[in-house]
Amino acid sequence: MGATVHFRTCNVCEAMCGMRVAVEDNRVVDIRGDRDDVFSRGHICPKGPAMRELQEDPDRLRHPMRRTASGFVRVSWDEALAEAGERLAALQREHGPDSVGMYLGNPAAHGHGAILGASLLGMALGTKNRFDSNSQDANPRIYAALQMYGEATSLTIPDIDHTDYFLVFGANPAASGGSIMTLGDVRGRLSGVRERGGRFVLFDPRKTETTGFADEHHFIRPGSDAALLLGLLHVVFDEKLYDAGALSDIADGVSELRAIAKRFSPERVSEPTGVPALVIRRIAREFAKAPRAVAYGRMGLSTSAFGPLSSYLVDALNIVTGHFDRPGCAMFPTPAADVVRVARMIGMGGTGRFRSRVRGLPEVGGNLPATTMAEEMETPGDGQIRGFVVVAGNPVLSVPNGERIEKALANLDFMVAIDIYLNETTRHAHLVLPPRYALERSHYDLLFHTLAVRNTAKWSAPVIEAPPDTKDDAEILVELAGRVLGKRISPSPLGAAAERFVGLLNKLGADGNLDLLLRMGPYGDRFLPFSKGLNLEKLKKAKHGIDLGPLRPMFRERVRTKTGKVCLAPPEILADVPRLERFLDEVTAAGLVLIGRRHMRNNNSWMHNVPSLVKGPDRSMLLVHPTDAERLGLSSGARVRVRSRVGEVVVGMAVTEDVMPGVVSLPHGHGHAAAADTMRVAGSVPGANANAITDDLYVEPLTGTAILNGVPVTLEAVDAAPQA
Ligand SMILES: Nc1nc2c(c(=O)[nH]1)N[C@H]1C(S)=C(S)[C@@H](COP(=O)(O)OP(=O)(O)OC[C@H]3O[C@@H](n4cnc5c(=O)[nH]c(N)nc54)[C@H](O)[C@@H]3O)O[C@H]1N2
Numbered sequence: 001m002g003a004t005v006h007f008r009t010c011n012v013c014e015a016m017c018g019m020r021v022a023v024e025d026n027r028v029v030d031i032r033g034d035r036d037d038v039f040s041r042g043h044i045c046p047k048g049p050a051m052r053e054l055q056e057d058p059d060r061l062r063h064p065m066r067r068t069a070s071g072f073v074r075v076s077w078d079e080a081l082a083e084a085g086e087r088l089a090a091l092q093r094e095h096g097p098d099s100v101g102m103y104l105g106n107p108a109a110h111g112h113g114a115i116l117g118a119s120l121l122g123m124a125l126g127t128k129n130r131f132d133s134n135s136q137d138a139n140p141r142i143y144a145a146l147q148m149y150g151e152a153t154s155l156t157i158p159d160i161d162h163t164d165y166f167l168v169f170g171a172n173p174a175a176s177g178g179s180i181m182t183l184g185d186v187r188g189r190l191s192g193v194r195e196r197g198g199r200f201v202l203f204d205p206r207k208t209e210t211t212g213f214a215d216e217h218h219f220i221r222p223g224s225d226a227a228l229l230l231g232l233l234h235v236v237f238d239e240k241l242y243d244a245g246a247l248s249d250i251a252d253g254v255s256e257l258r259a260i261a262k263r264f265s266p267e268r269v270s271e272p273t274g275v276p277a278l279v280i281r282r283i284a285r286e287f288a289k290a291p292r293a294v295a296y297g298r299m300g301l302s303t304s305a306f307g308p309l310s311s312y313l314v315d316a317l318n319i320v321t322g323h324f325d326r327p328g329c330a331m332f333p334t335p336a337a338d339v340v341r342v343a344r345m346i347g348m349g350g351t352g353r354f355r356s357r358v359r360g361l362p363e364v365g366g367n368l369p370a371t372t373m374a375e376e377m378e379t380p381g382d383g384q385i386r387g388f389v390v391v392a393g394n395p396v397l398s399v400p401n402g403e404r405i406e407k408a409l410a411n412l413d414f415m416v417a418i419d420i421y422l423n424e425t426t427r428h429a430h431l432v433l434p435p436r437y438a439l440e441r442s443h444y445d446l447l448f449h450t451l452a453v454r455n456t457a458k459w460s461a462p463v464i465e466a467p468p469d470t471k472d473d474a475e476i477l478v479e480l481a482g483r484v485l486g487k488r489i490s491p492s493p494l495g496a497a498a499e500r501f502v503g504l505l506n507k508l509g510a511d512g513n514l515d516l517l518l519r520m521g522p523y524g525d526r527f528l529p530f531s532k533g534l535n536l537e538k539l540k541k542a543k544h545g546i547d548l549g550p551l552r553p554m555f556r557e558r559v560r561t562k563t564g565k566v567c568l569a570p571p572e573i574l575a576d577v578p579r580l581e582r583f584l585d586e587v588t589a590a591g592l593v594l595i596g597r598r599h600m601r602n603n604n605s606w607m608h609n610v611p612s613l614v615k616g617p618d619r620s621m622l623l624v625h626p627t628d629a630e631r632l633g634l635s636s637g638a639r640v641r642v643r644s645r646v647g648e649v650v651v652g653m654a655v656t657e658d659v660m661p662g663v664v665s666l667p668h669g670h671g672h673a674a675a676a677d678t679m680r681v682a683g684s685v686p687g688a689n690a691n692a693i694t695d696d697l698y699v700e701p702l703t704g705t706a707i708l709n710g711v712p713v714t715l716e717a718v719d720a721a722p723q724a
């Protein structure tokens with residue numbers, strides 16, 4: 001029998017690659033890029049085809065599991081869900097709603113069902129102890145958007161398809177697939193800038209895979225981008241490389257920003273950033289004068305010591321130079337399912353409305369920083385976390401001071417994990433509820449269409465028929481929410497609303513909810529004549545997706561401040577400038593600092609159990625610059641002990657000029673020794689946990705976001721002899 005061909009979108013990273021999936025006898029036989037996909041035009045990376053191996057991975061969980069004294073044993077869905085609901089509700093009845101915490105991990109954002117279901121479970125639990133991966137990720141960017149545009153979800157995206165000048169800080173889209181810049185045809189779009197005669201400039205403390213697409217790469221000292229950006233703005237203001245009249249029409253606070261930038265001349269910021277003053281002056285002029293230009297920054301800024309300040313300054317540079325809300329510049333997408341409105345409804349749109357009990361860290365978008373999770377579990381008193389739900393998360397490997405988190409998880413009264421593996425985190429759960437794998441469920445990128453460089457929409461059907469007696473993320477989450485609500489004696493007002501929602505969601509399912517969002521969205525048939533408007537039925541017929549056109553000006557819809565103008569002088573963020581000045585005085589004398597690293601063949605903590613992805617050279621090594629290696633008497637192949645305030649790891653190292661002097665690089669997501677028996681492939685290439693040495697107390701002050709890039713460390717040889 002011949003294979004049946006299906007088309008769908010890969011949901012592993014943010015790039016939304018269209019895939020052509022061949023299926024025979026309900027087994028995937030081939031996955032490749034879909035050349036007709038309206039967004040990704042055939043591009044795919046090795047992780048897309050690896051979904052076949054993930055689907056078949058014998059270590060992937062297929063049934064609910066309960067932890068017993070003699071290991072994990074299979075239980076029925078009914079038993080597992082009843083027990084989980086009852087035990088969580090019992091803790092809340094006895095100790096109050098905050099006694100149950102919840103961590104929502106990255107893969108939950110990559111499925112429309114998981115997003116809806118997890119929001120609902122969060123509401124049902126009614127706890128303030130909610131955490132998510134954004135506190136190791138985009139919170140500073142979200143915070144800056146809230147302060148500047150009055151809306152946490154108003155995130156500008158580079159219109160990379162039409163720009164003449166692409167200025168990038170701390171992002172590695174060639175490896176990451178692009179983030180808060182859903183790229184589709186990643187390589188094609190990155191090459192496109194230069195192919196059109198444009199210029200691509202990159203600032204990163206490491207020469208990355210993206211360097212190959214750029215005209216110039218400059219090392220920058222970790223954490224110092226805010227100073228560099230102020231240096232660029234200094235030149236723009238000083239040389240009047242902007243249209244003051246046009247700027248005052250759309251933005252407030254120009255003079256305050258100008259006054260601050262005045263203090264940061266290129267000559268002043270050159271030494272602490274490591275970027276020559278002449279380079280700063282030249283790039284400022286080129287950028288300001290380019291007709292269509294856009295500055296963009298990502299993880300290297302967001303998870304640095306000055307996440308909000310540097311994220312804000314990237315946008316400020318775009319706005320001041322007139323590269324905002326115009327083609328080829330920084331723009332707001334117009335997604336078909338506009339979750340911005342939903343986000344506002346579920347409280348995504350605020351910050352600092354409450355604080356964590358022990359350390360007083362602020363919430364962002366309704367979630368507290370995950371770095372405070374362990375202490376909230378360890379510290380007795382009212383509101384101590386005793387029960388915990390982990391949804392698609394592996395905080396032992398992904399949150400700073402993972403070893404402390406691991407101990408805290410092991411001491412909980414009750415933990416339930418919704419995950420496809422028994423890994424470093426989920427092995428501490430009393431119950432593990434595994435969802436169907438991605439190929440067995442429908443898919444729509446609710447979030448990433450709203451962050452994409454082009455307006456498109458695509459729905460994917462399941463390509464594999466799931467075995468009986470399985471559930472997807474949405475079903476598990478909604479059922480668990482229902483059980484928690486049913487068992488609790490006095491649900492909170494929010495819980496009562498959630499109860500009504502549970503009913504509705506259950507009735508509609510994830511796709512039914514999507515249909516509603518599509519119909520109410522900007523292209524929906526609620527607003528357009530029925531024959532023209534979009535709904536799920538029409539979307540289902542477009543196998544390669546629907547192209548809704550290039551990004552278009554959205555100022556009025558996305559700028560929602562009281563004055564209707566962008567705020568260029570947000571007081572909370574600008575109050576952080578004195579700390580930046582102290583940092584600049586001290587940074588050149590500081591010792592070695594650690595930065596992270598992503599590789600195209602991994603994805604955070606969970607793709608190391610796929611043989612085709614882990615084969616080849618060891619990608620978990622520490623990179624050290626030759627001058628540092630020589631000073632410390634270290635050489636390639638040596639094993640080295642890396643120490644920080646919180647812990648140490650022993651890793652293999654490689655000497656390379658690809659990292660800046662004074663900087664060492666270690667990727668996160670490795671450290672699989674503890675789960676070697678349940679994730680056998682990952683366990684055979686364990687690597688070390690970078691988050692055993694990142695610091696849970698080293699957080700950025702405005703949002704409490706983890707500082708993952710720029711962590712002070714020391715190195716020491718373990719066995720200096722190079723290994724054979
Ligand atoms: N040092 C350092 N730490 C970092 C980072 C860094 O750059 N440096 N990056 C941070 C960032 S940006 C992020 S987003 C976090 C990510 O860290 P986490 O939020 O912990 O997420 P992941 O490691 O991607 O995956 C977590 C879990 O999801 C499970 N999973 C995969 N697919 C599914 C699914 O469909 N359903 C369910 N229920 N589970 C699934 C996997 O088995 C895995 O256990 O890490 C952060 N940690």
Ligand SMILES: Nc1nc2c(c(=O)[nH]1)N[C@H]1C(S)=C(S)[C@@H](COP(=O)(O)OP(=O)(O)OC[C@H]3O[C@@H](n4cnc5c(=O)[nH]c(N)nc54)[C@H](O)[C@@H]3O)O[C@H]1N2
Nearest residue numbers: 170172176179222223298299300598599600602603604709
């Ligand atoms: N293959 C793969 N793809 C992924 C992931 C993955 O783990 N693997 N994870 C996904 C997730 S969850 C996310 S959030 C995205 C992240 O997407 P990106 O942000 O594009 O990816 P990173 O590799 O974290 O890029 C950050 C860059 O910042 C640099 N950097 C570190 N410190 C500084 C600094 O102080 N200043 C400057 N200017 N640069 C600095 C680092 O060297 C690195 O090259 O990737 C997603 N895609």
Ligand code: SF4
Nearest residue numbers: 010012013017045048
């Ligand atoms: S780049 Fe991202 S979306 Fe595309 S195939 Fe790779 S993992 Fe999937």
Ligand SMILES: [Mo]
Nearest residue numbers: 106133136137
């Ligand atoms: Mo992330």
